[in-house]
Structure formats: structure tokens, C-alpha cells
Amino acid sequence: MRVLIIGNGIAGVTAALRLREKRPDWEITMISGESRFHYSRPALMYVFMGHQSYQETKPYPDEFWAEQRIDLVRDWVTSIDPRDRLVQLKSGRQLPYDKLLLATGSRSNMFGWPGQNLGGVQGLYGLNDLKQLYENVKSTKEAVIVGGGLIGIELGEMLHSAGIQVTFLVREKLFWDNVLPSEEAAMVSRLVRKHGFGLELETNLAEIVDDGDGRCCAVTTDTGKRIECQLVGLTTGVSPRIDLLEDTDIATGRGVLVDWSLRSSTPDIFAAGDCAELVTPEGQGNVIEQVWYTGRYQGEVVADVIAGEDREYLRGIWHNAAKFLDLEYQVYGRVNMGDEGARDIYWEAADGEHSIRIVYTESKVLGFNLMGIRYRQEVCQRWLREERGLDYVLENLREANFDPELFRSYEGELLAIARGLEV
Numbered sequence: 001m002r003v004l005i006i007g008n009g010i011a012g013v014t015a016a017l018r019l020r021e022k023r024p025d026w027e028i029t030m031i032s033g034e035s036r037f038h039y040s041r042p043a044l045m046y047v048f049m050g051h052q053s054y055q056e057t058k059p060y061p062d063e064f065w066a067e068q069r070i071d072l073v074r075d076w077v078t079s080i081d082p083r084d085r086l087v088q089l090k091s092g093r094q095l096p097y098d099k100l101l102l103a104t105g106s107r108s109n110m111f112g113w114p115g116q117n118l119g120g121v122q123g124l125y126g127l128n129d130l131k132q133l134y135e136n137v138k139s140t141k142e143a144v145i146v147g148g149g150l151i152g153i154e155l156g157e158m159l160h161s162a163g164i165q166v167t168f169l170v171r172e173k174l175f176w177d178n179v180l181p182s183e184e185a186a187m188v189s190r191l192v193r194k195h196g197f198g199l200e201l202e203t204n205l206a207e208i209v210d211d212g213d214g215r216c217c218a219v220t221t222d223t224g225k226r227i228e229c230q231l232v233g234l235t236t237g238v239s240p241r242i243d244l245l246e247d248t249d250i251a252t253g254r255g256v257l258v259d260w261s262l263r264s265s266t267p268d269i270f271a272a273g274d275c276a277e278l279v280t281p282e283g284q285g286n287v288i289e290q291v292w293y294t295g296r297y298q299g300e301v302v303a304d305v306i307a308g309e310d311r312e313y314l315r316g317i318w319h320n321a322a323k324f325l326d327l328e329y330q331v332y333g334r335v336n337m338g339d340e341g342a343r344d345i346y347w348e349a350a351d352g353e354h355s356i357r358i359v360y361t362e363s364k365v366l367g368f369n370l371m372g373i374r375y376r377q378e379v380c381q382r383w384l385r386e387e388r389g390l391d392y393v394l395e396n397l398r399e400a401n402f403d404p405e406l407f408r409s410y411e412g413e414l415l416a417i418a419r420g421l422e423v
Helices: 010-021 041-049 126-139 151-159 182-194 292-304 378-384 388-393 410-419
Strands: 001-006 027-032 070-074 078-083 086-089 094-096 099-102 104-106 144-148 165-170 198-201 205-210 218-222 227-228 229-234 238-242 255-257 269-271 276-278 319-324 327-333 343-348 355-360 367-372
Touching: 001 010, 001 165, 010 027, 010 041, 010 070, 010 292, 041 126, 041 151, 099 182, 099 292, 099 343, 126 227, 144 227, 151 165, 151 229, 182 198, 182 327, 182 343, 182 355, 182 367, 198 205, 255 269, 269 292, 269 378, 319 378, 343 410
Parallel strands: 001 027, 001 099, 027 070, 099 269, 144 165, 144 229, 165 198, 255 276
Antiparallel strands: 078 086, 086 094, 104 238, 205 218, 218 227, 319 327, 327 367, 343 355, 355 367
């Protein structure tokens, strides 16, 4: 049995290694034009800032793949022929397959802005973007980042570390308030300005200005403002990378349409990770999950399915963790207040850089949103899985706290807030 995996990110690599465990006699090949060896994409920031070398971002030594008998092909896939079960490579080589996994990841969003193809304009997703950034910063004193969110704040911190003045253009009222509740978004917005970044809220990019030599020299906004810059970072999210499927009958929407066993519409073709769009029952929105741990889990599930097992992807309790500059952020469960009867308790420290939000209904806690404070993942997920009520969670809150230096203060304040509510 010959299995081809297009992409060597976390979903593709996890699938390859699990398949090797399940089917030691199968031929497994991973194809990537970006890099021969798997590396940690979240570590690109630390490579640029000098905290890590590229070699240190690779979780496995280079010789590991030969030991696992997983063939690595450094090439770009140009087309797929599902009828003859062939993958065409840019080099001219063709690879046959019996089963094919699409783990092609994402690409930075482009929305047709005038000037978006000028020199000095880029996103931040993979190694090629990092290489481009090294070149772009050589002639950059001022930069504009279009969009907020986690990729934007990472790129901003990278540029700031190189002594570059950075301005964010954010269309929302507050930084990332399309994801964060308003109080937390206000906290991040204050922090961005405190660290010396420019922040233009409720502002859209109108045009990237050409310097006359094919490079950017400024941007103009929909408010009529002109901001001088020699680099423009486009960080308005990512989209599934599915362009190589255009001339096939493989069903796509925003991503590769798959069922909850990660099977595509074409027999023996599967998709996992950023490029997979999970089809939900009619009337519900399809699901694309572009987080490291969901990619890893999808890789495990799809490997089992390819190996012949009956399994579905059941993500479980949602969680995410990141940093906004020096501010830690964690979320567990549902905190968007979309559930009927949902209420919340919110506490914020006097310094404006620590907060806890607990979202709950009359019968159970739905989620936790934490800024500047770490909670234990296993505890929060256990409470959510067991559908613990608000009283139980408040009484046992110290069990979740990962920061012993904070034990003296905030639980009492949060309980005082709770006692003032009708719970």
C-alpha cells in the first residue's frame, strides 16, 4: 500500500508517524516544497528574534525519518489526478498512490488591496515568509501591520525587536474584539500602546502606495490618513491552501470538504489540518479548525481511518493559549455568550493586566477566559467535561490556579463579585 501525504506540518507529520505504527509494511511518502524536514511553525518568531536556531525548531533529528522508513520529497505538487491516482510534481516527477492525504495547510489572506503585490508586502505563515522578512527589514524603519490577532501581534513583536516602529491597522473597535470579549480586548489594546506600538482602531486599509520602483513606501486608510512605511504585514487571517485542487472533482468550499472521519468526496483521498473543512448537518456552519492541537488530533484520526479503522474526529473541549507581548492568554470551553441563558462573572485586577471571566448557565459552567493568569488545563477541562456548576467551581478555584504567587488576592475578589450576582 502506497500512501502519499502532501504537507509536512503537524497534521501531516502526525498522520505519517501514526500510520507507521499501525502499518509497518506500507510505503509512506511526505511531500513538501517548503522544507524537507518538519519544523515548528510557532517557533518562527523566536528564530527571527535570535532565541532559537532553525535547527532547534525541528522536533526530530534529520536521520529520524529514514529510521522510520518515511520518504521525504522536497518538491511542490502542481496537480493531482484522482482517476489515475497520480500526483504531479514541479520537477516533472510523478508519484503514484493508493491513498492520498491532503495536509496542505493555509496561506495568508489577500483581499485585493491596491498595491498588495508590491515589494515589502508580505504575510507571516511559513519559512518562505521568514526568509522574505529577513530581506525586507534591511531597508525598513517603519512598518504597518494590517489586522490584529495572534499572527499580527507576533509579527509586531518581531519587527519591534529589530528597532522598527510598528503601527497596527485594526478594523474592529478594539484589538481582536471579534474573538475576545470587550474588556479583554480593551486590555490588549492598552498593552499594545503601552509597548510603543501605534494602533489605529476602526480603520481599514485603502491602498498600499508604490514608491515608483515597485516597493511600498506608505499606506492610506479609509479615514484618509497616510502612514509612511517600508514594510506592510498582511495578517488578516489565513485561508485553506486548496489551489492545487482547482482542476479536480474533489469537493471544496472554503477548504477540502470532508466528513467527520476526514474523508473527502473522492475515494481514498483525505484531508486534515488547516485545509480541511468539516461538513456539518444542514443549517449549521461547516467547521475549519486552524489550531496546532486540532491539527495534531486530526492527524491521529485520519491515520487510523486510512489504516482501516472506524473512527471520527471529536475534538472535545475547545482550548487555546497564546501571548500578547508579555500578556498570557488562555481560553477553555465557550466564552462567546452565545448560549441561551448564559451569564458571566468578570474580575479584573487594579493593574489592568490580569483578568478572569467565567461563563455559566444556571446548571453548569461553560467556559473560562484568562488574561495574565494561568489555569491548569486538566482541571478546567475536567470541570467542563463533568458539567460542574458555578458554586462548585468557585469553591475549588484554587485547584485550577497555576500561579501560586496570586493565591493571596484574586479568589476573594472574584467570590465577592459572585456574591453580588444572582447565582
